[in-house]
Amino acid sequence: MLSSPSILPTTHSKWSARQCELVESIANEFILSTSKLEALSKEFIHQMHAGLGQDKSKDLAMIPTFITGRPDGHERGCYLALDLGGTNLRVCLITLKGNHELETQQKPFKVPEHLQEAHVSELMDFIAISIKKFIANKHINAKIVEHRTGSDTLELGFTFSFPVAQTAIDAGTLLRWTKGFNCPGAVGNDVVQLLQDALNRKEVNVHVAALVNDTVGTLLAHSYQNPNTFIGAIFGTGTNASYVESAQSIKTMKTDAGEMIINIEWGNFDKDKAFLPVTIHDNKLDRESINPGIHVFEKMISGMYLGEITRNVLLHLIDHRVLFEGTSSDILNQHWAFETKYMSDIEKDSSSTLIPIAQVLEQKLGIYLNTQVDREIVKFVCQLVGKRAARLSAMATAAVIRQGLAHGALHSHGYPLKLDLDEKDDADKGTGSSEAIRVGIDGSVFEHYPHFKERMQECLAELLGSHANELVQLGIAKDGSGVGAALAALIAAKNTKSA
Ligand code: ADP
Ligand code: MG
Numbered sequence: 268m269l270s271s272p273s274i275l276p277t278t279h280s281k282w283s284a285r286q287c288e289l290v291e292s293i294a295n296e297f298i299l300s301t302s303k304l305e306a307l308s309k310e311f312i313h314q315m316h317a318g319l320g321q322d323k324s325k326d327l328a329m330i331p332t333f334i335t336g337r338p339d340g341h342e343r344g345c346y347l348a349l350d351l352g353g354t355n356l357r358v359c360l361i362t363l364k365g366n367h368e369l370e371t372q373q374k375p376f377k378v379p380e381h382l383q384e385a386h387v388s389e390l391m392d393f394i395a396i397s398i399k400k401f402i403a404n405k406h407i408n409a410k411i412v413e414h415r416t417g418s419d420t421l422e423l424g425f426t427f428s429f430p431v432a433q434t435a436i437d438a439g440t441l442l443r444w445t446k447g448f449n450c451p452g453a454v455g456n457d458v459v460q461l462l463q464d465a466l467n468r469k470e471v472n473v474h475v476a477a478l479v480n481d482t483v484g485t486l487l488a489h490s491y492q493n494p495n496t497f498i499g500a501i502f503g504t505g506t507n508a509s510y511v512e513s514a515q516s517i518k519t520m521k522t523d524a525g526e527m528i529i530n531i532e533w534g535n536f537d538k539d540k541a542f543l544p545v546t547i548h549d550n551k552l553d554r555e556s557i558n559p560g561i562h563v564f565e566k567m568i569s570g571m572y573l574g575e576i577t578r579n580v581l582l583h584l585i586d587h588r589v590l591f592e593g594t595s596s597d598i599l600n601q602h603w604a605f606e607t608k609y610m611s612d613i614e615k616d617s618s619s620t621l622i623p624i625a626q627v628l629e630q631k632l633g634i635y636l637n638t639q640v641d642r643e644i645v646k647f648v649c650q651l652v653g654k655r656a657a658r659l660s661a662m663a664t665a666a667v668i669r670q671g672l673a674h675g676a677l678h679s680h681g682y683p684l685k686l687d688l689d690e691k692d693d694a695d696k697g698t699g700s701s702e703a704i705r706v707g708i709d710g711s712v713f714e715h716y717p718h719f720k721e722r723m724q725e726c727l728a729e730l731l732g733s734h735a736n737e738l739v740q741l742g743i744a745k746d747g748s749g750v751g752a753a754l755a756a757l758i759a760a761k762n763t764k765s766a
Pocket of ligand 2: 503709
């Protein structure tokens with residue numbers, strides 16, 4: 268049977284029957300219906316509950332962060348922030364001015380590739396030296412002196428975006444490396460201590476006051492400007508989120524506070540692939556990655572992987588001789604050579620001739636022979652992979668919001684969202700808050716991938732009801748983790764003083 272025209276792009280009338288057949292079978296695997304996403308969302312909530320409980324085998328780590336307050340925009344002071352999470356190390360000086368205003372000075376340092384697999388003490392020495400260089404800068408130093416608050420030691424918030432079992436606001440044990448890092452000597456150890464030791468070794472007068480995940484930093488930073496922030500999420504090299512949970516739902520620890528920020532570590536959702544609609548192209552990527560079987564969900568969503576999934580699909584079509592006349596290129600044959608950014612460039616092209624796509628194919632991938640139909644297929648494949656990523660992101664976001672509404676910190680607000688997954692009509696009425704639930708988001712994929720936000724919003728409306736677009740506001744918290752880490756250092760320093 269030939270294609271149903273609704274799945275393939277309108278231009279498919281010029282495609283051969285074989286092209287239609289193969290591309291359609293791929294589309295069928297990648298397109299996720301509302302009902303499929305609802306089922307996943309239900310499972311996601313189920314796994315959130317398992318993670319909040321005492322059960323040892325959990326997919327979602329649901330890590331308590333020991334951060335029990337959110338900033339309201341009145342905080343003041345000068346703090347250092349450090350962000351290690353992916354491609355770059357960033358050192359920042361954040362001057363909080365109160366009144367939701369702040370100033371940021373920052374410098375990126377490229378982590379040399381060999382350090383991603385060197386002993387962790389070498390990595391930490393590199394970080395300590397980078398901080399030393401940053402604060403020695405005349406301009407930065409003047410700022411620090413100007414805003415000094417008594418002690419000579421600068422307080423630092425450390426954004427460390429790998430799975431950590433946090434044991435205090437300033438201590439946490441690395442559970443595993445992800446995103447291409449694999450430094451021996453770190454797993455099982457306290458990363459704050461590892462950094463503080465390096466700072467001491469290199470005689471840098473800085474105290475590591477708080478350890479935060481980048482999602483937590485993003486949540487705190489967004490909260491400084493938008494006090495109703497409930498979720499902080501990242502769609503960058505990797506993906507993850509944190510949210511505000513009511514203390515009574517957290518069974519893994521006791522706290523006197525009413526609520527605490529929980530780091531979900533959602534990249535590991537459904538690690539056994541029991542529910543996720545993984546394709547052979549996802550499995551190929553996973554098998555060839557440095558951490559097979561781990562963070563399968565992240566591998567369907569984030570910037571490190573989307574290009575490689577697309578590459579796998581394109582090679583599949585080439586091998587079936589329906590793309591580029593069955594010929595690949597040396598570059599396209601290389602693992603990880605198809606960057607996610609190329610997908611953005613390809614999806615951006617809305618011209619009729621698709622010449623900009625030809626330029627990507629030629630200049631980036633060395634594919635000189637490509638027809639209009641080839642370019643249409645390449646664009647459609649990018650849309651399938653990109654749209655699936657955005658819809659899975661929305662699925663997880665919807666699940667976290669539902670959890671907040673049904674059991675957690677949003678419970679008392681009575682938002683008029685569809686709550687019962689089995690309830691098909693939109694009959695539920697809200698009674699309470701009309702304030703939007705804010706989601707602070709950072710990461711190049713959310714920021715730069717065409718339509719990523721709109722695709723997420725469309726899917727949120729499918730899952731939460733048509734009110735979702737007013738009541739759930741997705742906002743960019745660009746480089747929020749730096750500001751958030753500074754805010755965490757401030758919260759930690761305050762806690763120490765009042766203790
Ligand atoms: P990090 O997560 O390391 O802090 P980013 O948020 O910048 O950094 O995310 C980097 C990831 O985003 C990389 O995997 C890269 O492939 C991807 N990326 C960079 N630019 C774009 C773009 N224009 N469109 C889509 N993805 C991009
Ligand atoms: Mg980042």
